[in-house]
Amino acid sequence: MQFQGQILKMTSFDAQPIQYYLNLSGDLIHMNELFGKELRIKHTGFQCVNCGENKPVYRMGFCKNCFFESPYASDTIIRPELSTAHLGVAERDLEVEKQIQLQPHTVYLAYTGDVKVGVTRNSQIPTRWIDQGATFALPIARTENRYEAGMIEVALKQHLPDKTNWKKMLQDDFEGEVDLADFQQKIRQYFPEDFQKFYSEGENIWKFDYPFEKPAKVMSFTLDKKPEFTGKLTGIKGQYLSFAGGDFINVRGHEGYVIELEVKN
């Protein structure tokens, strides 16, 4: 079997285990069916997720020009606390920013090898947590917009990480329970005064089951360094494909790359 197209982040469905689909130019390839098979991945070009041109990806699937101009790649995507759409103030394109920012958001704790804090649009639950490779996740605040969630996150990240350590996430084979509810109680005091009203107590803890077993070692490669790669697919966690021998590729980190994918028996 052979496929080709532009990489977008994998689509996932929360099941036991989680089901993953590689998205190549909109064609969805069910990856769970390919475990144990040898895959050959060849980088053949680029297709910017915004303008569609064959220009090198700069960040997040965008070419350099689009990364600095598109409202879908603005600073508030990475730093929600900078949001200003609720004030009617534009960053790059107010109408787009209103759509992104003026909708319900959730501040959460997730366990990805460490307990971290993060922010997501409600529409991205539970996808956001699966993309990060979280084993557990717990909503701790519900807000009306992105700015409010960002302000809570900024206060909490003084006390715990807000980034996923991918190596720790892939090396983690935690079997027990992490008491995120207890963690939530302990950090409540760090909520800014004006934002206590968004605190949400007693929500269900989400638990995720990945089609993945921790390898003996973890090495990540990119298509920049290895434009052609062949390996036996063994599992998936977060947005990482896991290959026999401990090789990993971060699919989301290759959005906008155009590849050929060959599935050998």
Ligand SMILES: [Zn+2]
């Ligand atoms: Zn572009």
